[in-house]
Amino acid sequence: MIKHHLTEDLLMAYSAGALSEAFSLAVATHISLCDECRAAAESYDAVGGAVMVSTDAAPVSDSCLSNTLAAIREADTETPAPRLTDTVLPSPLAEYVGGGVDKIKWKSAGMGVKQAILPTNDDAVARLLYIPAGAAVPDHGHGGLELTCVLQGAFRDEDMRFARGDIEVATEEVDHTPIADISEDCICLAVTDAPLKFKGWLPRLAQPFLGI
Amino acid sequence: MKEDNHGYWIDQMRRISENRDEDAFVALFQHFAPRMKSFLMRSGSDNALAEEIVQDVMTTVWRKAHLFNPTRASVSTWIYTIARNRRVDLIRRQKRPEPEDLPWGPEQEPDQTDLIGLQQESEQLGVALSALPEKQRILIEKAYFGDLSHGEIAAETGLPLGTIKSRIRLALDRLRHAMS
Structure with a gap:
């Protein structure tokens, strides 16, 4: 049961393209696991369709139609290949990783935390994070928006708990120290506006205080 | 007018997917292509790029006609999503990650009640959009026309950010109200 959802702003922006x-990847990952946000995204698509057809028509050249007719006579039906699936990684993520969890190329970020940066063609950064059960997410600096979607295990932030499918929408004003649940190692997708800068000392400092 | 009737376009899609009917395709092209082109040009494409995208999108409509599911989306919504993805792909040179597909039974016959319900909703949505006060409608359009964030819409329209957000919210509330 998903408790933490996307905002209307994000759903509409995703639908508008x-x-x-990187942020689209976080939205697509959450929607893959959340029927409520999927339904909302589809209604925003319907608004997009209504906006498109309500636009005043622009004349299209005759060659555009004749080229299109030539193209459809060359190519018949097209059925896309089945998408990659995995029990932990929804299809959009599995496609970036090239398979399931075993295909993730983890790099150590210290204190047992691992990360894997996913190749997206933009300034924002999408990374998978692996946080051992009970460990704090390393403190990191980020400028603007941060979206974190849980794929395995859970983490707590203040008095809220985020489990599989939940998405945390954090802005720079939010001062947060997510801590992985003790029960299971946590894997999540974190997307940020600017590259993260891990500060290795903070989790080391925080852990005794947090009684881990 | 038959062009405003969503059922009419669903019939054309069926003729395309089942009979590979070029007349139905030309009818679809003549209705959707000029609107899509205008939408793309208002999103910042020039004439040549807009026509290139229109040609690509309409070719995809032909090739993937058998994947169109009238109980999931109206024809205009389906074409919109193809055009949007192509725009992201060509103009921004980025991929657009799509959610995992829902496990649909491929053999499933569309449920008539769902089908009619969706057609009615789509028609209501078009009416509700055109009935919005002009200022709200323009903001909704701007949100879909371009890579414009609310902040950029504010810069372009000279309206303060808080007003933009509340107008878009108001417009969406009105649309929802009109649909319920």
Whole structure:
């Protein structure tokens, strides 16, 4: 049962095609796991369709139609190949990783935390994070928006708990220290506006205080 | 007018997917291509790029006609999503990650009640959009026309950000109200 959802702004921007690739990946990942946000995104698509057909028609050249007719006579039906699936990674993520969790190329970020940066063609950064059960997410600096979607395990932030499918929408004003649940190692997708800068000392400092 | 009737376009899609009917395709092209082109040009494409995208999108409509599911989306919504993805791809040179597909039974016959319900909703949505006060409608359009964030819409229209957000919210509330 998903408790933490996308904002209307993000859903509309995704539907309008206005989000960058990395943020779209976070939105698509959450929607893959959340029927409520999927339904909302589809209604925003319907608004987009209504906006498109209500636009005043612009004359299209005759060659555009004749070229299109030539193209459809050359190519018949096209059925896309089945998409990659995985029990932990929804299709959009599995496609970036090239398979399931075993295909993730983790790099150590210290304190047992691992990360894998996914190749997106924009300024924002999408990364998978692996946080051992009970560990704090390393403190990191980020400028603007941060979206974090849980794929395995859970983490707590203040008095809120985020489990599989939940998405945390954090802005720079939010001062947060997410901590992975003790029960299971946590894997999540985190997308930020600017590259993260891990500060290795903070989790080390925070852990004794947090009684981990 | 038959062009405003969503059922009419669903019939054309069926003729395309089942009979590979070029007349139905030309009818679809003549209705949707000029609107899509205008939409793309208002999103910042020049004439040549807009026509290139129109040609690509309409070719995809032909090739993927068998994947169109009238109980999931209206024809205009389906074409819009193809055009949007092509725009992101060509203009921004980025991929657009799509959610995992829902497990649909491929053999499933569309449920008539769902089908009619969706057609009625789509028609209501078009009416509700055109009935919005002009200022709200323009903001909704701007949100879909371009890579414009609310902040950029504010810069272009000279309206303060808070007003933009509340107008878009108001417009969406009105649309929802009109649909319920």
